[in-house]
Amino acid sequence: MRFPFIKNFSFAALVFTAAPAFSQYTYFKPKEGFGIEISLSNTELKRMPMYRNSIASLTVTGDNIIGGTSANEKMAPYIFVASLSKRELVQLKDVNDVFPGQRSVQSGFFKTKDNTLYAGTIANKINDTTNGNGHLLQINVDAAGTIKVADLGIPVNGEGVFTITGNINTNTIYGITYPSGLFFTYSIKSKIFKSYRNVMPDAGDLNSVKGEFHQQPETYLCNALIVDDKGLVYGSKAINKLFYFDPANDSFHILADLPEEWGRRSLGRVESWVKSADGTLYGGNGGDGQLFQVDPATKQVKNLGKPIMMNRLRGMCFGADGKLYGLAGAVPGYAHLFSYDAKQEGFTDMGNPQFILKAPGIEDGIEWRGFQLRSIAASEDGKYIVMGEDEALSQLLIFPVGK
Amino acid sequence: MKIKDFKFLFAGMVCCCLQVVNTFGQASITKANIAFIDYPDFPEGESTWDDIGYSTKFNKVVAGVTNHKDKVALFDYDVATGKMTNNGLMQTLGNLREFQWQAKIHSKIKEGPDGYMYFATDGGESREEYLMDHPAGYAGGFFMKWHPQTKKLVNLGMGLQYESIKDIDIDPESGKLYDISYPQVHFTVYDPAKNTFKDMGRLGSAHVPRVMFTDWWGDCYYVDWRQRLVKYQKSNDSLVFARNSVPAFEGTPGGKIITGITAYAKDQKNGVIYFVTYGAKIVAFYPRKDGIGKMVDLGGVADSAKNIDAWGPYVPNLNIGNNGKLYYIVGGHGNFIIENKTVLMEFDPATKKHTLIYQYPVEELSEATGSDTKDKDGNLYFAGRKDLSSRSIPFLIKFNPGKNVKK
Numbered sequence: 001m002r003f004p005f006i007k008n009f010s011f012a013a014l015v016f017t018a019a020p021a022f023s024q025y026t027y028f029k030p031k032e033g034f035g036i037e038i039s040l041s042n043t044e045l046k047r048m049p050m051y052r053n054s055i056a057s058l059t060v061t062g063d064n065i066i067g068g069t070s071a072n073e074k075m076a077p078y079i080f081v082a083s084l085s086k087r088e089l090v091q092l093k094d095v096n097d098v099f100p101g102q103r104s105v106q107s108g109f110f111k112t113k114d115n116t117l118y119a120g121t122i123a124n125k126i127n128d129t130t131n132g133n134g135h136l137l138q139i140n141v142d143a144a145g146t147i148k149v150a151d152l153g154i155p156v157n158g159e160g161v162f163t164i165t166g167n168i169n170t171n172t173i174y175g176i177t178y179p180s181g182l183f184f185t186y187s188i189k190s191k192i193f194k195s196y197r198n199v200m201p202d203a204g205d206l207n208s209v210k211g212e213f214h215q216q217p218e219t220y221l222c223n224a225l226i227v228d229d230k231g232l233v234y235g236s237k238a239i240n241k242l243f244y245f246d247p248a249n250d251s252f253h254i255l256a257d258l259p260e261e262w263g264r265r266s267l268g269r270v271e272s273w274v275k276s277a278d279g280t281l282y283g284g285n286g287g288d289g290q291l292f293q294v295d296p297a298t299k300q301v302k303n304l305g306k307p308i309m310m311n312r313l314r315g316m317c318f319g320a321d322g323k324l325y326g327l328a329g330a331v332p333g334y335a336h337l338f339s340y341d342a343k344q345e346g347f348t349d350m351g352n353p354q355f356i357l358k359a360p361g362i363e364d365g366i367e368w369r370g371f372q373l374r375s376i377a378a379s380e381d382g383k384y385i386v387m388g389e390d391e392a393l394s395q396l397l398i399f400p401v402g403k
Numbered sequence: 404m405k406i407k408d409f410k411f412l413f414a415g416m417v418c419c420c421l422q423v424v425n426t427f428g429q430a431s432i433t434k435a436n437i438a439f440i441d442y443p444d445f446p447e448g449e450s451t452w453d454d455i456g457y458s459t460k461f462n463k464v465v466a467g468v469t470n471h472k473d474k475v476a477l478f479d480y481d482v483a484t485g486k487m488t489n490n491g492l493m494q495t496l497g498n499l500r501e502f503q504w505q506a507k508i509h510s511k512i513k514e515g516p517d518g519y520m521y522f523a524t525d526g527g528e529s530r531e532e533y534l535m536d537h538p539a540g541y542a543g544g545f546f547m548k549w550h551p552q553t554k555k556l557v558n559l560g561m562g563l564q565y566e567s568i569k570d571i572d573i574d575p576e577s578g579k580l581y582d583i584s585y586p587q588v589h590f591t592v593y594d595p596a597k598n599t600f601k602d603m604g605r606l607g608s609a610h611v612p613r614v615m616f617t618d619w620w621g622d623c624y625y626v627d628w629r630q631r632l633v634k635y636q637k638s639n640d641s642l643v644f645a646r647n648s649v650p651a652f653e654g655t656p657g658g659k660i661i662t663g664i665t666a667y668a669k670d671q672k673n674g675v676i677y678f679v680t681y682g683a684k685i686v687a688f689y690p691r692k693d694g695i696g697k698m699v700d701l702g703g704v705a706d707s708a709k710n711i712d713a714w715g716p717y718v719p720n721l722n723i724g725n726n727g728k729l730y731y732i733v734g735g736h737g738n739f740i741i742e743n744k745t746v747l748m749e750f751d752p753a754t755k756k757h758t759l760i761y762q763y764p765v766e767e768l769s770e771a772t773g774s775d776t777k778d779k780d781g782n783l784y785f786a787g788r789k790d791l792s793s794r795s796i797p798f799l800i801k802f803n804p805g806k807n808v809k810k
Contacts, residue, residue, distance in 0.1 A: 040629075042644040050604065050642065309536045332564040333536050334587075354609055361648070366628055366657035367609035371587050392604020393627075 027354035027369065028337055033399035035357030035368040036065075036082050038089040040393065045360060046089050048078050048394075055388025055396070056106035058315075058375035060084065061115050064141055065386050065396060067375070068105030068119050077105045077121070081145035082396060084384060088359070090145040095121065098149045099135060108224065108375075109139075110166035110173055112188070116140055118152075120161020122178050134160030134178065136186060136193075155184045156195050162217075165225040165233065165273075172247065174225050174233045179217035183235075183245065183252075196245075198252040205238040213266045219286070220266075226273035226281055228296040234281060240268030242283075242294070242301060258283075259290040259303035267311070274316040274324065282324060282340075284313025289328055291340060291347075307338035307347045315375050320382030320402030327373045327387065335373035337387070353387065353397050370397045432760050435807040437747070439768075439787065440799040442468045444489040445476040451786035451797045453570070453613065453719070455773040456512030456520055461551040464776065464784050465520045467493065467508035468797050471527060475508055479551055480799055482778045485810055487799070493524070493547065496556035503542045506531070509585075509613070510571040511774060516578050519548035519557070523568035523582055532586055535565040544568035546580055546593060559595050563587075563602065569613050574621035574637060581623040581635060585611045590625055590642070592635065603642055606633055612663020613719075614774065616678070618690035619671050626663040630680065632688075632695055643695060650700035655682040655714040666721035668729060668775040677729055677752065679704060679721050682714040685729065687752060704733060704748065705740060706757050716740045720771045722783035724804045727752070730760075730783055732800075735770025745769060749804065765790045771800060782808055 040047040052075050057068035065082040076096030082089045095102050107120035117139040123132050136152040155161060159177035166173040171188040181200040186193050201209065201220065209215040222235040233245040234255070242255040258268040267287030274282050281294040282304075289311040291304040307313075307326065310333040316326040324340040328349075337350040357368040374390035387397045442448050447470040454467040464480040475493040480486070490496075494505065506527025515521050526532075526541040534540035544567045546559035559580075562568050566584035573580055580593045588607030593600045608628035615625045623635040632645040651660060662681035669676045676688045687699040704718050717738040722730045729752065734745035745768045749758040771785035778784070785800040801808050 040627075041642070042646055329536075357608070362629060362657060362660065364655075364657045364660075366661045368628075369586075369609040371605070393606070 027352050028350035029354050030399050033353065033355035034087060035355045036087050036089065036396040037357055037359040038080060038082060038395055046092060048092065050392050051075055052077060053394045054390045055375050055394050056104060057108045057119055058377040058386060058388045059109040059111060060377050060379045060386055061141065064145055066117065066141055067388055070104040070106050073103065074124055076102055079105060079139060079147055079149065081141055081147060084379065091147050093147040093149055099151055107161045107164045110164050112171060113168050118164060118166065118173055120164050120175060122160030132158045136161060155186065155193050156182050162221050163224050165227055167227045167231055176222050176225065178221065181221045199237040199243055201238040209238055209266055220269055222269055223271045223286060224273045226275060228281060229279040230296065234294065236270040240265040255299055256301040258285050259292050261288040264288055271313050272315045274318060276318060282316060284316060284326065286312055289313050308336045308349055317376050317378040317385065318382060319378055319385055325376060325385050327376050331372060334371050355397050357395065368395060432804055436803055438801040438808045438810045440480060440487055440801060440810050442478050442797060443487060447474060448476060448797055449795050450788050451772060452507050452509045453772040454508035454510060454512055454522060455776050455784060455786040456514060457776050457778055458514050458520055458551045460518045462779060463551045464799065465512045465551060466786055466799060469507040471506055473504045473506065475505060477549060490554050497547055497558040509569050513571065513573050515548060515573050516575050519550050521548045521571060521573055521580060523571045525567040525569060531567055541565055562591055563589055569611055570615050572615050572617045572623050576621050581615060583611065583615055583625060608661040610661050614664045614666060616667045616676065620692050628661050630660045630663060634695055645695040649680055649686055649698060650684050651682045652713040659714055665719045666774045668721045668723040670723055677721065677723065679718045683716045683718065685750060701752055702755055720773050720785050722775060722777060724783060725781040726804060730802065730804060732771040732785060781805060
């Protein structure tokens with residue numbers, strides 16, 4: 001009986017997408033969830049071509065979903081705008097048209113009170129014009145989705161911009177450079193960059209993470225910074241340390257070790273941050289995938305555990321329902337969408353999201369399963385969670401939360 | 404309800420032992436044109452999954468039979484002697500450890516320039532896909548090659564970690580292997596000579612189209628989620644996307660669109676590759692060396708009828724006879740045009756005429772797979788199976804539209 005049963009059943013579940021009967025064939029499929037096709041090669045539709053669309057930076061302003069992408073080597077990234085209500089890509093800006101030689105906008109966005117966005121770029125390794133220089137960008141998107149990009153300069157010569165954050169009260173941007181891992185600041189008002197070597201890996205660190213553990217800057221540099229309500233800037237440094245920067249006196253302080261799994265402390269680094277409404281900081285350890293919490297008042301670090309078995313915690317945001325939503329796991333496994341509710345549920349692993357994607361030519365809709373998810377952001381009211389894929393042809397996946 | 408419609412449609416066309424006037428060498432096609440050949444000495448054998456191929460060099464048909472759990476036996480059928488041989492378990496011959504368990508070979512078995520028969524392995528879905536990061540989880544699919552004369556199996560190593568390999572094809576000039584992974588639909592290129600492995604990225608949606616094919620120049624074709632042909636053009640190591648989707652019936656559901664092509668057969672003499680889509684279209688594709696060639700919609704896999712979803716019939720197999728006509732078996736995976744019956748169909752691309760040759764209850768033939776498997780004598784082969792009350796039993800189907808066949 002086993003074969004015909006499995007045969008008919010898997011066929012129904014996979015092809016006709018009928019209601020699944022095996023628990024392992026369930027996906028996160030809220031009926032209001034939907035996809036937006038933003039990547040497709042050789043088309044008249046407004047789409048990003050192959051290998052230039054990994055959605056590395058993501059934010060939502062009003063109806064506009066704004067993204068920055070990473071491209072393959074020798075290719076240029078995009079900044080894009082998709083409409084939440086129209087469910088379509090509305091604008092594209094080829095970063096190569098702003099200045100050539102860039103490969104990635106992966107820093108994440110810092111948004112000021114007037115909705116101006118800031119992001120940084122990483123240059124291609126082989127380029128005649130950039131010398132490896134990444135740029136800091138100012139990005140303005142109007143209600144119609146029109147994108148204007150201004151070049152604010154190069155934070156550190158020969159370095160790209162790995163990640164940024166900022167303080168909306170002082171209009172100061174903080175960042176980490178690539179590949180060396182310098183900490184830098186940029187005053188939006190005075191347009192002055194300052195850089196610091198305090199948290200960059202030293203020779204001993206590099207001997208360990210590169211020499212012994214064969215890691216690359218992509219896997220040992222601090223991938224995210226965050227500013228607490230008092231203006232302190234938090235991040236990680238090799239090996240496995242949390243630090244904070246006090247802009248009042250330009251000082252760096254080691255806060256604690258990152259939560260670690262035995263034998264894997266060399267992989268510890270902050271991959272994502274999010275701040276709750278009460279000012280508590282939640283961090284994701286890329287090395288092992290633990291979610292942890294930092295109390296900015298006491299500086300206490302609490303390991304909240306791992307949402308899934310695999311490592312990586314690539315992004316987090318809060319929904320209107322008060323839950324933290326995050327992306328755990330990555331290649332060679334899958335990304336799992338998870339939620340964390342500190343008061344009631346704890347962790348919930350929702351697995352791969354699978355939503356209906358409709359577009360001209362596929363008006364009937366096809367099921368789109370998110371295997372590799374890189375970025376996540378909530379709409380300003382928290383009612384929609386938007387996720388960006390990390391594929392050769394990446395799409396957006398969106399679902400509503402709360403009432 | 405719609406299955407019954409098909410039943411009525413065909414009831415007038417067929418009887419239990421239909422004879423068809425045949426314009427190719429004999430008056431009619433009868434049961435004598437078809438032989439079902441058992442796989443010996445593997446009582447656990449449950450199914451075959453597109454894993455069939457023909458060795459032109461050694462005149463043998465090679466198939467992998469699985470228990471759909473952890474054993475795959477490699478069989479070869481010697482066309483000259485009519486002998487079917489069990490050559491042993493792929494797991495043993497390929498030096499796989501227990502933690503490298505494989506449930507089946509899902510890929511075609513394709514002759515390479517060195518005379519070896521190439522294929523790849525598959526984890527079998529549920530246990531593979533959901534235990535991927537578990538200590539008992541799936542390691543990943545392997546590339547292998549087997550020699551029909553020396554019976555030597557060579558393990559060429561894994562593809563993507565944790566991923567199955569659903570299909571492969573081979574560039575006859577360079578020996579490079581193309582493959583598609585499951586469940587993440589990654590198109591990869593593996594060069595056994597240099598041991599280089601290149602991931603070209605994800606091409607699909609929530610389902611993995613099961614079939615890829617090559618043209619005479621060795622470029623490989625697959626489909627994206629819009630069922631557009633995607634060509635790996637080896638001259639510049641890049642993917643070329645067709646502008647338009649392959650032909651589909653109006654109203655074909657998205658779930659069928661994303662499922663791609665189910666089988667193909669090549670007619671190199673006339674420069675055409677025929678393929679069948681999951682939406683039950685037959686398409687004549689004329690490949691070009693550069694870019695994507697033209698496609699001609701030849702209609703459905705069966706005559707249309709009122710109240711029948713034209714995109715419904717399932718055809719996971721295709722062969723072309725020496726008479727230029729296409730032969731395929733409709734039905735399977737719980738999807739039949741005549742309730743619980745499969746049908747052997749002839750299609751003439753020149754006239755677009757369908758002829759139903761024979762129908763089988765699922766207790767005799769429940770599904771057949773395999774593409775473009777033809778020997779020197781014009782015999783066509785399918786990997787068949789039948790569903791009994793307690794299990795499925797696989798067997799090889801040998802068919803010749805022009806003459807009687809022997810087992």
